[in-house]
Amino acid sequence: MSDAQTANALLSVRDLNGWYGESHVLHGVDFDVQEGEVVTLLGRNGAGKTSTLLAIMGILGKRTGAVTYNGAETIAMAPRQIARLGIAICPEERGIFAALNVDENLMLPPRIADGGLDLERIFELFPNLRERRRSQGSKLSGGEQQMLAIARILRTGAHLLLLDEPTEGLAPVIVQQIGRTIAALKKEGFTIVLVEQNFRFAASVADRHYVVDQGRVVDMIPNRELDANMDKLHAYLGV
């Protein structure tokens, strides 16, 4: 990647190392995300995609290296400070609070800046949630939980969304709905880092793909060159 690209990247990750306790799982992750882009992290099970998102958010056990967002170095910041810069995560396990109803889950993340989506727009994107506003988090289906997990980070004014496998285990119609949502969010101006196993889905929404393997970024493939690189990608992902 060129220096010019790095210089004006919204998110820039350099030599990111990460640990769960004693176990060293990220070994120097490097990548950039430009303002307004949708970028995916692809890779096999255990490659380090989730760990990379957690490390960016500051909630991996320990991290070193450099993670700059909007020019600010975040490596020494607490997660809540990183969140307040405008980064929000939709975790792999979705993290819907069982003791809170849909409305409370939706309203939980505090506003950190202007410019978030209003509730009306959020219910337009996720009509199913509107009917379930009073339902307890524990009573939602997997698809509803996933929608809620995305929905609740849209109203806070966060600008960079980290989405961890939002299509995992969901029915095809819901996968399609989430695909349309991501496209709509890109139009709204959000910047998105998307972790995906399903690269047919990834190809339908992303600008660029980073390939993660054994705790490193090993390749970058622009979406328009995806077809030409299919063999390589199959080898990386072992499919």
Next chain:
Amino acid sequence: MFELLGIPPQALLGQLLLGLINGSFYAVLSLGLAVIFGLLNIINFAHGALYMMGAFVAWMLLNYAGIGYWPALILAPLIVGVFGIVLERLLLSRLYHLDHLYGLLLTFGLALIIQGLFRNYYGISGLPYRIPDALAGGYNLGFMFLPKYRAWVVVASLVVCFGTWFMIEKTRLGAYLRAATENPVLVGAFGVNVPLLIMLTYGFGVALAGFAGVLAAPIYSVNPNMGADLIIVVFAVVVIGGMGSIMGSILTGYFLGLIEGLTRVFYPEGSAVVIFVIMALVLLVKPEGLFGRAT
């Protein structure tokens, strides 16, 4: 007048009222324990000592500063709450990453120190605290005499318990607390200051204990051991209700107070142990407690 199994109704109602008073203390104290345990993962063994401190602070306010019951009802919980916050910042906050057991041991040690200090300065004979004038006397209900102060204790504890329940279950602050109880890391990753939330929660939980202490001061004499005796029963109440549930700990508190009162009428010898017998039965049948969630 009718009699129930040979028990005069005055005696029955009198014991039920006494049970309800005890239940009021069980409810306020076990509620504080449940709130603290939920968020901090700490079994706060210092709770009884902080309850005792609440009573002592009220006594000191009156005797050293001439501040009476009503201001003390606000001031003493605040002072105990701030004391709790200091404990939390200096000591407890270092234990969150460890097993429950360490928090229990530390707070147990703190309880012994606090009680020892008060015993050292004030002895164990107990200090009197007068019922405020407005609540002296009582109502003659025809079938029984209801002391005003006892009625007040029941009303005040109900208001505090259900106020707390409302705050936790129905407000935005309460939603933070419930969410952080489930997943503090994620709540922090949304930008909420979880350490601050934890600090305030501990302060609030022990302020409840301090409040119960002020309520207790005019009924039981102000005594360094008053908390140590009560807290064992309160822990049994918490085990029966289940640690996880706010409403559960409130209802279980009142319910067990009443059960204890009834036992005193029908089988006085059993009244000291009935709560522990129920605890044993609940642990056998539903180990997570009546209102607890299985983990």
